[in-house]
Amino acid sequence: MGSRLSITLLALAAFTTAAQAQDKDKTGDIVARGEYLARAGDCTACHTAPEGRLFAGGRAMPTPFGTLYTSNITPDPETGIGKWSADDFYKTMHNGRFPDGGLIYPAMPFASYTKVTRADSDAIFAYLRSIPPVSQKNRPHELRFPYDNRQLILGWRTLFFSEGEFKPDPKKSAEWNRGAYLVEGLGHCGMCHSPINALGGTSQSDAFKGGLIPMQNWYAPSLTSNREAGLGDWSIKDITDLLQTGVSARGVVYGPMAEVVHNSLQYLDDADTKAMAVYLKGISEPSPPPPASSALPTTESSLLISLGKTVYDKNCASCHGTQGEGKPPHWPPLANNQSIEMQSAVNPIRMVLNGGYPPGTKGNPMPYGMPPFAGLLSDNEVAAVVSYIRTAWGNRGTPVSAREANELRSAPLN
Amino acid sequence: MLWSGINRPSLLEGDELFARTTALAIAILAAIDAAAAQTANQPPDTMAARVEACTPCHGNKGEGTSDVYFPRLAGKPAGYLYNQLLAFRSGRRKYPPMNYLLEFLPDPYLEAMAEYFASEHPPLPQPAPSEVSKDVLAQGEQLATSGDAGRNIPACVSCHGPGLTGMQPGIPGLLGLRAPYISAQLGAWRYGTRTARSPDCMQLVAGHLTEADVTAVAAWLATRPAPANPAPVPKGTYALPFGCGSQPN
Numbered sequence: 001m002g003s004r005l006s007i008t009l010l011a012l013a014a015f016t017t018a019a020q021a022q023d024k025d026k027t028g029d030i031v032a033r034g035e036y037l038a039r040a041g042d043c044t045a046c047h048t049a050p051e052g053r054l055f056a057g058g059r060a061m062p063t064p065f066g067t068l069y070t071s072n073i074t075p076d077p078e079t080g081i082g083k084w085s086a087d088d089f090y091k092t093m094h095n096g097r098f099p100d101g102g103l104i105y106p107a108m109p110f111a112s113y114t115k116v117t118r119a120d121s122d123a124i125f126a127y128l129r130s131i132p133p134v135s136q137k138n139r140p141h142e143l144r145f146p147y148d149n150r151q152l153i154l155g156w157r158t159l160f161f162s163e164g165e166f167k168p169d170p171k172k173s174a175e176w177n178r179g180a181y182l183v184e185g186l187g188h189c190g191m192c193h194s195p196i197n198a199l200g201g202t203s204q205s206d207a208f209k210g211g212l213i214p215m216q217n218w219y220a221p222s223l224t225s226n227r228e229a230g231l232g233d234w235s236i237k238d239i240t241d242l243l244q245t246g247v248s249a250r251g252v253v254y255g256p257m258a259e260v261v262h263n264s265l266q267y268l269d270d271a272d273t274k275a276m277a278v279y280l281k282g283i284s285e286p287s288p289p290p291p292a293s294s295a296l297p298t299t300e301s302s303l304l305i306s307l308g309k310t311v312y313d314k315n316c317a318s319c320h321g322t323q324g325e326g327k328p329p330h331w332p333p334l335a336n337n338q339s340i341e342m343q344s345a346v347n348p349i350r351m352v353l354n355g356g357y358p359p360g361t362k363g364n365p366m367p368y369g370m371p372p373f374a375g376l377l378s379d380n381e382v383a384a385v386v387s388y389i390r391t392a393w394g395n396r397g398t399p400v401s402a403r404e405a406n407e408l409r410s411a412p413l414n
Numbered sequence: 415m416l417w418s419g420i421n422r423p424s425l426l427e428g429d430e431l432f433a434r435t436t437a438l439a440i441a442i443l444a445a446i447d448a449a450a451a452q453t454a455n456q457p458p459d460t461m462a463a464r465v466e467a468c469t470p471c472h473g474n475k476g477e478g479t480s481d482v483y484f485p486r487l488a489g490k491p492a493g494y495l496y497n498q499l500l501a502f503r504s505g506r507r508k509y510p511p512m513n514y515l516l517e518f519l520p521d522p523y524l525e526a527m528a529e530y531f532a533s534e535h536p537p538l539p540q541p542a543p544s545e546v547s548k549d550v551l552a553q554g555e556q557l558a559t560s561g562d563a564g565r566n567i568p569a570c571v572s573c574h575g576p577g578l579t580g581m582q583p584g585i586p587g588l589l590g591l592r593a594p595y596i597s598a599q600l601g602a603w604r605y606g607t608r609t610a611r612s613p614d615c616m617q618l619v620a621g622h623l624t625e626a627d628v629t630a631v632a633a634w635l636a637t638r639p640a641p642a643n644p645a646p647v648p649k650g651t652y653a654l655p656f657g658c659g660s661q662p663n
Binding site for chain 1: 455456457463464465466467468469470471504505506510511513514515516517518519520522523526
């Protein structure tokens with residue numbers, strides 16, 4: 001299947017990113033290529049602990065079922081993957097199994113990595129073999145009964161896992177296909193950007209439709225609906241700016257998405273970034289009309305909104321502008337900013353409570369920040385200002401209640 | 415280049431001069447306008463604007479705020495501040511709102527933030543009147559200035575400096591902080607929720623302190639008036655009683 005992909009891609013135009021990638025493969029250093037691909041897969045986000053050695057694992061991943069600890073994937077023969085073969089490694093990436101056939105928890109995003117080609121898997125493996133081995137035993141997972149039984153993974157796999165490398169769509173350009181390969185495969189964007197059901201799975205038909213990330217309480221917006229993070233009406237430049245630098249004329253990244261840009265996307269080359277942008281713009285679909293009215297009674301919401309304007313003018317306008325125009329890209333515009341208007345108000349409420357910095361990137365090494373307002377504003381004021389920015393200046397969001405603001409005060413910060 | 419037209423008006427005459435200078439003036443005005451518009455549409459390119467996320471808690475110049483648990487940053491050694499920012503970023507020192515803000519900021523930027531607050535010098539606050547008894551203050555003074563050899567407690571001044579103004583690059587002054595903050599930090603070291611680079615000398619010190627010692631020394635430190643020169647002394651001015659990972663020699 002891998003070779004079929006290569007042939008299809010090579011058959012396409014000469015000046016494509018796919019062809020460039022192939023060239024790199026032929027001439028280039030397989031280790032350097034593997035490093036690049038490991039960045040694209042954001043392996044470090046999970047497999048390197050804070051202040052820990054590169055890829056030595058041990059990072060805690062809280063899940064609704066207990067805590068998982070990531071594995072040591074350095075080439076240490078006793079505690080890492082030093083005794084693995086390239087076949088063993090491919091089996092993990094492609095099929096979610098240990099060399100002995102044991103089942104791997106889907107917190108390791110093999111459901112996306114299954115799309116990765118054999119050649120790319122081999123390059124990542126070559127790179128992992130080249131890094132310094134670290135002797136550090138894997139910490140046992142702390143999962144509650146019955147989730148500590150790996151046989152349960154079989155059920156999950158039946159429902160949510162379909163094995164198979166990426167198959168390019170011959171009707172689309174090579175660039176689109178390269179973008180699709182990165183987004184659906186190594187980028188594992190669907191792991192956050194798809195609704196997660198009670199079983200901790202994302203289903204193919206709901207891919208990229210958005211969802212609340214369990215445990216973290218951030219909403220990862222739909223990448224297909226233009227009412228959320230669908231990028232249908234963004235320019236390619238704004239999309240590539242966002243992915244590469246973390247800021248853009250249309251909006252900024254924050255929370256878990258800041259991590260993705262910081263550890264992974266900022267390292268992708270211009271051609272791959274553009275390919276992802278072309279694909280992301282391409283998958284946006286016409287959206288249903290906005291919900292007509294809010295859940296709040298109108299008198300309550302109009303009071304909220306007038307309080308909101310007062311709070312806004314005093315605390316926010318100095319950066320975001322009296323008309324929500326901001327000073328993009330550093331102080332993002334709030335007028336016509338999809339990530340504020342979405343049905344779910346979780347993200348704008350959390351922004352106001354927690355503030356934030358976009359990630360420091362090569363393209364934006366000294367980002368501007370926003371102060372947290374949790375200690376400065378009451379629940380009522382938070383609800384008011386969020387209601388205001390969601391509905392002012394032609395924004396088409398709905399008001400939020402003080403209770404929603406209050407609930408998010410206890411959301412975990414890391 | 416641009417100005418040469420103005421410097422040599424005598425080469426031009428009459429209407430031509432007028433037309434040329436007018437055109438030039440318009441061009442300059444347009445250029446200034448464009449530049450102004452551009453800056454108007456961008457936040458100021460300064461550190462002050464970049465750390466606006468910090469100032470509601472730490473004060474515009476890092477002078478601190480009315481919240482007694484929010485520390486002053488201004489004038490502390492840059493190396494010390496940088497070490498703290500690294501520790502907050504990795505979660506080794508815990509305060510979730512700050513851990514969150516710093517999580518994805520690169521080293522050179524944290525260094526720039528540290529330099530920025532280190533170079534600000536707002537006046538030290540008036541010491542607050544203390545609520546503890548004279549005896550307790552005396553015990554605090556004794557610990558800070560002489561330590562307690564019998565209990566293996568070195569004098570605080572032996573590291574934090576005779577004037578308690580700290581030493582470059584890694585040892586902070588202990589002035590301008592309020593008692594609750596100082597107690598909280600000593601407590602954090604005793605319980606292991608704050609650690610510094612190994613060997614963590616402050617942990618050794620705090621480990622020998624009792625609750626009563628902490629109350630006393632925190633209270634006394636908070637009553638100290640501002641010295642004539644609050645700046646940390648240069649690196650190597652005096653030798654430490656034992657090694658500290660935060661203070662490379």
